[in-house]
Amino acid sequence: MGLTSDDSAGLVRIRRVNEGGPAAKAGLLANDIILSVNNQPISNMEDFYKTVWSLGGPGSNLNIEVQRSDQKMKFQLTTIDRNNYFVKPKYY
Numbered sequence: 001m002g003l004t005s006d007d008s009a010g011l012v013r014i015r016r017v018n019e020g021g022p023a024a025k026a027g028l029l030a031n032d033i034i035l036s037v038n039n040q041p042i043s044n045m046e047d048f049y050k051t052v053w054s055l056g057g058p059g060s061n062l063n064i065e066v067q068r069s070d071q072k073m074k075f076q077l078t079t080i081d082r083n084n085y086f087v088k089p090k091y092y
Contacts, residue, residue: 001052001062001079003028007044014066026077032066039063052079 002021005014012034017023034042037051052062058081065074 001077005034005045005048007048010043012042012045012048022077022080026064026075028064028066028075028077029068032068032073034064034066035072036065037062057081 001023002018003014003023004016004018005012007013014023014028014030014032014034016030017028034048036042037048038055040047040051042048042051052060055062058079060079062077062079063074064077065072067073
């Protein structure tokens, strides 16, 4: 997804959005609070990852609802294989 998040006080907050990743392309920003994923309420990191992982592997479509300041907003993104973003070793 290209984001880093944490949870506290029953909220999951995006802390960082990786440049060029699916979250950035969808329009998610640092400090957005994740309210739901595919209409499943999210209140902690366990909810978040269990919901995302239950939807399938790379290429899964997510509908994410967030709170940004005083607005609720919806975003769509398609997950990727995070291994494609790691620096791969060179073999000689």
